Amino acid sequence: MGNGERMITAEVGIRVRYQETDQMGVVYHANYFTWFESARIELLDHMKCPYLKLEKMGFLLPVIQCEAKFLKPAKFDDRLVVRVSLNKVPAARITISYEVFHDEVLLCTGQTIHAFVDRSGRLIRPPNDFLDCAKKYFKK
Amino acid sequence: MGNGERMITAEVGIRVRYQETDQMGVVYHANYFTWFESARIELLDHMKCPYLKLEKMGFLLPVIQCEAKFLKPAKFDDRLVVRVSLNKVPAARITISYEVFHDEVLLCTGQTIHAFVDRSGRLIRPPNDFLDCAKKYFKK
Amino acid sequence: MGNGERMITAEVGIRVRYQETDQMGVVYHANYFTWFESARIELLDHMKCPYLKLEKMGFLLPVIQCEAKFLKPAKFDDRLVVRVSLNKVPAARITISYEVFHDEVLLCTGQTIHAFVDRSGRLIRPPNDFLDCAKKYFKK
Amino acid sequence: MGNGERMITAEVGIRVRYQETDQMGVVYHANYFTWFESARIELLDHMKCPYLKLEKMGFLLPVIQCEAKFLKPAKFDDRLVVRVSLNKVPAARITISYEVFHDEVLLCTGQTIHAFVDRSGRLIRPPNDFLDCAKKYFKK
Numbered sequence: 316m317g318n319g320e321r322m323i324t325a326e327v328g329i330r331v332r333y334q335e336t337d338q339m340g341v342v343y344h345a346n347y348f349t350w351f352e353s354a355r356i357e358l359l360d361h362m363k364c365p366y367l368k369l370e371k372m373g374f375l376l377p378v379i380q381c382e383a384k385f386l387k388p389a390k391f392d393d394r395l396v397v398r399v400s401l402n403k404v405p406a407a408r409i410t411i412s413y414e415v416f417h418d419e420v421l422l423c424t425g426q427t428i429h430a431f432v433d434r435s436g437r438l439i440r441p442p443n444d445f446l447d448c449a450k451k452y453f454k455k
Numbered sequence: 456m457g458n459g460e461r462m463i464t465a466e467v468g469i470r471v472r473y474q475e476t477d478q479m480g481v482v483y484h485a486n487y488f489t490w491f492e493s494a495r496i497e498l499l500d501h502m503k504c505p506y507l508k509l510e511k512m513g514f515l516l517p518v519i520q521c522e523a524k525f526l527k528p529a530k531f532d533d534r535l536v537v538r539v540s541l542n543k544v545p546a547a548r549i550t551i552s553y554e555v556f557h558d559e560v561l562l563c564t565g566q567t568i569h570a571f572v573d574r575s576g577r578l579i580r581p582p583n584d585f586l587d588c589a590k591k592y593f594k595k
Numbered sequence: 596m597g598n599g600e601r602m603i604t605a606e607v608g609i610r611v612r613y614q615e616t617d618q619m620g621v622v623y624h625a626n627y628f629t630w631f632e633s634a635r636i637e638l639l640d641h642m643k644c645p646y647l648k649l650e651k652m653g654f655l656l657p658v659i660q661c662e663a664k665f666l667k668p669a670k671f672d673d674r675l676v677v678r679v680s681l682n683k684v685p686a687a688r689i690t691i692s693y694e695v696f697h698d699e700v701l702l703c704t705g706q707t708i709h710a711f712v713d714r715s716g717r718l719i720r721p722p723n724d725f726l727d728c729a730k731k732y733f734k735k
Numbered sequence: 736m737g738n739g740e741r742m743i744t745a746e747v748g749i750r751v752r753y754q755e756t757d758q759m760g761v762v763y764h765a766n767y768f769t770w771f772e773s774a775r776i777e778l779l780d781h782m783k784c785p786y787l788k789l790e791k792m793g794f795l796l797p798v799i800q801c802e803a804k805f806l807k808p809a810k811f812d813d814r815l816v817v818r819v820s821l822n823k824v825p826a827a828r829i830t831i832s833y834e835v836f837h838d839e840v841l842l843c844t845g846q847t848i849h850a851f852v853d854r855s856g857r858l859i860r861p862p863n864d865f866l867d868c869a870k871k872y873f874k875k
Contacts, residue, residue: 333636333646334483334629338476338531344798345474345768349614356613356672366613367672378764382802388856391478392636392647436808473776473786474769484658488625489754496753496812506753507812518624522662528716532776532787576668614765616758618811623754671758 323452324400325361327354329415331393341388347423348381351413354399355427358411364448374442376409376429383413383425393417404453405441463592464540465501467494469555471533481528487563488521491553494539495567498551504588514582516549516569523553523565533557544593545581603732604680605641607634609695611673621668627703628661631693634679635707638691644728654722656689656709663693663705673697684733685721743872744820745781747774749835751813761808767843768801771833774819775847778831784868794862796829796849803833803845813837824873825861 329350337343359366369376389395398414408428415423431441469490477483499506509516529535538554548568555563571581609630617623639646649656669675678694688708695703711721749770757763779786789796809815818834828848835843851861 330633332629333477333632334485336478337473338478338480339795339797340478341797343474344801345765348765348768349612352613353610365672375759377759377761377808378805380802380804381764382800384800385798388797392645470773472769473772479655479657481657484661485625485628488628489752492753493750505812515619517619517621517668518665520662520664521624522660524660525658528657532785613757614763617753618756618758618760620758625754 321452322400322402323358323362323449324398325354325358326399327357327397329353329395329397331389331391331395333391336391339388341390344383344385347383347385347389347415347425348378348427350395350397350415351381351383351399351411351425351427354397354413355411358399358401362445362448362452364445369442369445372442372444373433374439374445375432375434377432378427379408379430380428381426383423385423387417387420387422389415389417389422395422401449401452405446405449407438407440409441461592462540462542463498463502463589464538465494465498466539467497467537469493469535469537471529471531471535473531476531479528481530484523484525487523487525487529487555487565488518488567490535490537490555491521491523491539491551491565491567494537494553495551498539498541502585502588502592504585509582509585512582512584513573514579514585515572515574517572518567519548519570520568521566523563525563527557527560527562529555529557529562535562541589541592545586545589547578547580549581601732602680602682603638603642603729604678605634605638606679607637607677609633609675609677611669611671611675613671616671619668621670624663624665627663627665627669627695627705628658628707630675630677630695631661631663631679631691631705631707634677634693635691638679638681642725642728642732644725649722649725652722652724653713654719654725655712655714657712658707659688659710660708661706663703665703667697667700667702669695669697669702675702681729681732685726685729687718687720689721741872742820742822743778743782743869744818745774745778746819747777747817749773749815749817751809751811751815753811756811759808761810764803764805767803767805767809767835767845768798768847770815770817770835771801771803771819771831771845771847774817774833775831778819778821782865782868782872784865789862789865792862792864793853794859794865795852795854797852798847799828799850800848801846803843805843807837807840807842809835809837809842815842821869821872825866825869827858827860829861 413425553565693705833845
């Protein structure tokens with residue numbers, strides 16, 4: 316990253332809920348996307364740009380694409396760490412990456428892509444507050 | 456019910472989703488409340504007073520109290536019937552009852568209590584449309 | 596409680612997830628039961644009788660009855676406290692109570708009733724470990 | 736498909752639950768994966784190889800990878816159709832594709848990749864019953 320490109324990262328702890336398991340005895344796959352959400356919220360907090368504030372200003376950040384790879388199952392009562400990172404200067408589309416760990420073993424990787432929309436669902440430019448927050452991390 | 460009191464009933468079929476099970480190998484208890492919701496929506500349809508329409512008119516019907524008793528577990532892929540009934544002329548508070556059956560065996564009974572509120576969460580009188588719909592069933 | 600009766604209490608912090616909200620803009624009612632579960636797990640930890648251990652020994656603790664009253668809505672990103680208590684010496688049926696607070700305002704009260712069952716779903720006596728743990732709190 | 740390659744398809748109807756919405760007023764993205772599950776179950780039924788039967792024989796079919804693209808939001812009470820298809824002769828990895836429609840408008844596309852595992856989580860060869868079912872569709 317000789318060009319000064321950096322990234323923004325954060326972490327959130329998750330304790331697996333019984334409700335999140337299924338009869339395979341492991342966590343149901345769709346629940347990882349909820350944990351990704353918790354990590355994303357933490358990332359925005361870390362950037363001093365909390366999602367609640369963005370939404371109150373009329374900026375929504377829906378998921379327009381998402382994916383995950385499941386390497387090993389998470390289990391009830393596991394205390395997981397979800398590492399989240401924003402690797403590129405955010406543009407019209409914002410790509411966020413996730414890794415879920417249990418005892419430093421990687422269980423899952425994933426990615427979500429977002430766009431800012433207004434209350435009516437129309438695509439809009441990311442709010443300046445958000446861009447300014449983000450650029451601090453990526454500028455040299 | 457010699458006094459002409461009747462009740463309004465409806466039924467909805469539910470096929471149990473894998474996602475709704477937990478590692479006990481049965482349905483996680485909180486999911487029955489989502490099935491109660493499906494049955495309630497069906498009841499309002501049956502009354503020609505669909506919830507979507509009520510909400511578009513600005514009437515929300517949150518749950519202010521709920522309960523359930525679990526007699527036998529529901530399992531993955533079970534095809535259940537949820538019977539729902541409104542037993543009293545609706546007033547400020549609306550009480551709705553539920554029974555969940557599998558192959559005519561009763562698995563669960565429950566109840567929800569609702570009040571109408573407006574978009575700001577303030578308690579309001581039930582909409583006339585709803586009261587009129589309901590009264591048709593209870594009148595002699 | 597002149598007879599030396601006491602109770603066992605614990606608390607768990609919950610940060611409301613976006614996934615837990617619904618289009619009313621508040622938390623969907625059934626999700627409180629998942630938070631009750633988190634609080635119950637914390638209570639068992641506190642009693643040095645973690646649920647994971649109980650289940651590994653073949654003791655399951657399903658919910659056989661549950662209820663909740665919703666006084667004020669919880670909202671996205673709220674940082675809640677769920678207080679949980681076991682008020683009676685546990686017998687065949689175990690009753691656990693819950694209170695959900697936001698900024699010390701009570702949002703919800705609830706209760707769950709449980710019984711111990713074995714892997715085949717047959718009712719069994721609570722494990723001695725659990726009874727011994729519990730009695731320590733209730734004995735004079 | 737001059738080489739006789741065909742595919743297996745099925746459809747399932749979904750009526751959107753209030754519980755599945757979030758405070759954006761649309762369906763929370765992770766819920767589409769549960770609908771994909773319902774469609775997959777229907778596909779296996781259609782192949783005369785129901786998942787419940789597979790699991791009873793000791794074959795589990797966890798999701799090892801999944802993705803979705805969200806084109807337009809699904810809303811409360813929408814009556815959706817989820818079209819599911821198996822496009823390739825299943826091998827060690829099984830790829831299943833999904834399309835979610837509302838009033839013939841495509842809302843979402845997705846894909847899940849699965850592998851068969853046994854009760855202990857070990858990768859195993861797909862059951863012959865399943866392969867035989869599948870091959871009927873792909874054979875000339």
